[in-house]
Amino acid sequence: MTKMLASVTGPEEAAIALAAGADIIDLKDPSTGALGALAPATIRETIKAVAGRRPVSAVCGDLPMQPDRIRSAAEEIAETGVSYVKVGFFPSDQAEACAAALAPLAKRAKIIAVLFADLSPDLALIDVFQRHGFNGVMMDTANKSGGRLLDHLPPQYIPGFINLAKASGLMCGLAGSLEAPDVPRLLPFLPDFLGFRGALCGADSRTGQIDLEATRLIRSLIPEEQPSARDGQVDYRLLAARGYSPDSADQSLKTNRIFVRDFVLPVEIGAYSFEHGHTQKVRFDVTADVLRTVSNPEDMRHVLSYDIIMDGIRAIVASGHVQLAEALAEQVAAHVLVDPRVVKVWVRVEKLELGAGGVGVEIERVRSKEQAAAKWPSISDTGKKGSSA
Numbered sequence: 382m383t384k385m386l387a388s389v390t391g392p393e394e395a396a397i398a399l400a401a402g403a404d405i406i407d408l409k410d411p412s413t414g415a416l417g418a419l420a421p422a423t424i425r426e427t428i429k430a431v432a433g434r435r436p437v438s439a440v441c442g443d444l445p446m447q448p449d450r451i452r453s454a455a456e457e458i459a460e461t462g463v464s465y466v467k468v469g470f471f472p473s474d475q476a477e478a479c480a481a482a483l484a485p486l487a488k489r490a491k492i493i494a495v496l497f498a499d500l501s502p503d504l505a506l507i508d509v510f511q512r513h514g515f516n517g518v519m520m521d522t523a524n525k526s527g528g529r530l531l532d533h534l535p536p537q538y539i540p541g542f543i544n545l546a547k548a549s550g551l552m553c554g555l556a557g558s559l560e561a562p563d564v565p566r567l568l569p570f571l572p573d574f575l576g577f578r579g580a581l582c583g584a585d586s587r588t589g590q591i592d593l594e595a596t597r598l599i600r601s602l603i604p605e606e607q608p609s610a611r612d613g614q615v616d617y618r619l620l621a622a623r624g625y626s627p628d629s630a631d632q633s634l635k636t637n638r639i640f641v642r643d644f645v646l647p648v649e650i651g652a653y654s655f656e657h658g659h660t661q662k663v664r665f666d667v668t669a670d671v672l673r674t675v676s677n678p679e680d681m682r683h684v685l686s687y688d689i690i691m692d693g694i695r696a697i698v699a700s701g702h703v704q705l706a707e708a709l710a711e712q713v714a715a716h717v718l719v720d721p722r723v724v725k726v727w728v729r730v731e732k733l734e735l736g737a738g739g740v741g742v743e744i745e746r747v748r749s750k751e752q753a754a755a756k757w758p759s760i761s762d763t764g765k766k767g768s769s770a
């Protein structure tokens with residue numbers, strides 16, 4: 382299950398994050414940078430207040446990539462007794478040397494390397510982190526006013542990062558000015574955790590104080606280990622992850638029809654040899670009948686986002702050459718049907734460069750038991766080309 386990491390500034394905010402149900406209490410000073418460090422005394426005080434109810438992580442600061450400096454800062458943070466020490470890896474020819482300098486500490490402390498999607502991250506470092514005994518790696522953003530994670534690392538590239546981290550046995554996380562609508566888009570990629578600061582501060586900026594209601598909203602978007610009885614509502618994402626169908630949905634609410642129209646992407650597609658080695662424009666039209674689970678939808682928990690359809694198409698397309706429009710349409714339909722609220726889907730795939738108009742296929746599929754049992758992250762195994770932002 383994906384966990385929720387909440388970045389807080391000390392014991393007071395940690396209490397709010399705990400009350401909202403955050404899984405990891407992350408300590409940082411957002412007023413001094415993306416990974417602004419807090420004083421060791423504040424970290425100790427927070428660990429004491431959290432009292433083992435949740436793991437606590439802390440950052441070492443936005444430090445220059447100097448091996449000795451990084452090592453001593455990480456050692457100082459580790460000495461406070463945190464569960465995880467987060468270390469930022471900014472672009473530098475010293476990055477590998479910094480990772481090597483942390484190897485002795487990694488034998489006695491859990492180190493999480495932080496890469497930055499807006500600074501052309503070097504994914505080859507993931508292997509280096511693994512070799513030096515790190516515990517995890519996360520993708521964040523450095524410039525907090527420069528866009529969200531998905532602006533810098535589009536959905537089709539997320540599997541590239543996550544698959545590399547998981548193949549190296551590293552825990553992996555995603556963060557970077559994430560907002561509520563980003564959560565259902567990122568969950569299908571199965572990150573080990575999603576990290577938040579700005580979104581927890583409600584109307585305030587990320588340097589303000591975290592807000593209980595805003596933190597609860599984010600928490601409610603991430604399925605918890607136990608089925609959420611909160612609000613008396615069924616947690617369909619959790620059910621999906623476990624392969625159940627929403628038999629308990631109130632059928633009287635009927636369905637909504639959501640759609641994505643005229644979504645055109647360059648795609649490597651075709652059975653002819655002249656169609657290999659380059660892309661051609663393909664238009665996707667997708668319509669889905671989605672069970673309504675509440676009569677008054679209020680937030681992202683209550684809807685199937687059309688972003689998830691577009692993200693899925695992007696990830697499927699990024700996974701490589703496909704011979705047939707029919708095969709592409711089936712993959713898209715299967716992806717949409719993974720959400721158990723979807724009862725029927727229509728997919729049209731049109732190759733736009735082979736004739737006067739479009740040529741292609743339109744299919745209609747209903748959710749079968751097999752699709753209901755399919756794992757939620759249907760797009761986590763695709764996007765093999767995605768290696769950098």
Ligand SMILES: O=C[C@H](O)COP(=O)(O)O
Pocket residue numbers: 386388407409521522525556557558559576577578579580587
């Ligand atoms: O570790 C996660 C970060 O604190 C995320 O901060 P942000 O949501 O303001 O980018």
